[in-house]
Amino acid sequence: MPYVDGFIVAVPKKNLEAYTRLSKKAGKIWREYGALDYREWVAEDVKVGEVTSFPRAVKLKPGETVVFAWITYKSRAQRDKINAKVMADPRLSEMMDPKSKPPFDGKRMIYGGFESLVKV
Numbered sequence: 190m191p192y193v194d195g196f197i198v199a200v201p202k203k204n205l206e207a208y209t210r211l212s213k214k215a216g217k218i219w220r221e222y223g224a225l226d227y228r229e230w231v232a233e234d235v236k237v238g239e240v241t242s243f244p245r246a247v248k249l250k251p252g253e254t255v256v257f258a259w260i261t262y263k264s265r266a267q268r269d270k271i272n273a274k275v276m277a278d279p280r281l282s283e284m285m286d287p288k289s290k291p292p293f294d295g296k297r298m299i300y301g302g303f304e305s306l307v308k309v
Contacts, residue, residue, distance in 0.1 A: 191225075192265045194272075196258040196300040199247040204292035205231065205254065211284055211292060212258075218281055219260055222274045226261040247297045256293075268302065 200208045209229075216227035232255040237244045243255045262268040275281055285291055 190264060191305045192262045192268050193303045193305075194260045194262075194268065194300060195303055196256075196298060197243055197247055198256050198258075198293050198295075198298040199249050199253045200231075200256050200293045201253050203252065207292040208256070214284060215281060218275055218278055219271065222271045222278075223267060224260050224262055224271055226259075228260075229256055229258040231256055246299055265302065265304065 212229050216229075219227050232243065235243050235255050237249075243249075243257070247255060249255060260268075262271060283289070285295070
C-alpha cells in the first residue's frame with residue numbers, strides 16, 4: 190500500500206533559493222534510495238487562520254513563507270528502509286549540520302507518515 194511522509198516548514202524568503210538547492214539535493218538522495226516521488230511546494234494562497242492554519246502551525250514569522258512537501262513510497266516498510274539509508278548518508282548529514290546553518294528552522298518543521306485513505 191502506498192505511503193507518504195508529509196512536511197510543512199517555515200522558510201525565510203531570503204533563504205528560499207538556498208532552501209531550493211538543498212531540497213533538490215535531498216530529493217535526489219531520497220530518489221536514489223528508492224522513494225517514488227519527492228515534491229516541495231511554496232505557499233501562494235495560504236492565509237493565517239483564526240484558530241489553525243499552516244502559518245500558525247509553523248509559527249510563521251514576518252519575512253517567511255510556508256513550504257509544503259511530501260515523499261512517496263511503495264509502503265511503510267519501504268519508507269523505513271529508505272529513511273534509514275538516507276539518514277546515514279553523509280551527503281545529507283553535511284547539509285543538515287547545524288554548524289552549516291541550514292536555510293530553515295528545523296525546530297518548526299512538522300512532519301509525519303501517512304497511509305493511503307482515498308484514491309479516486
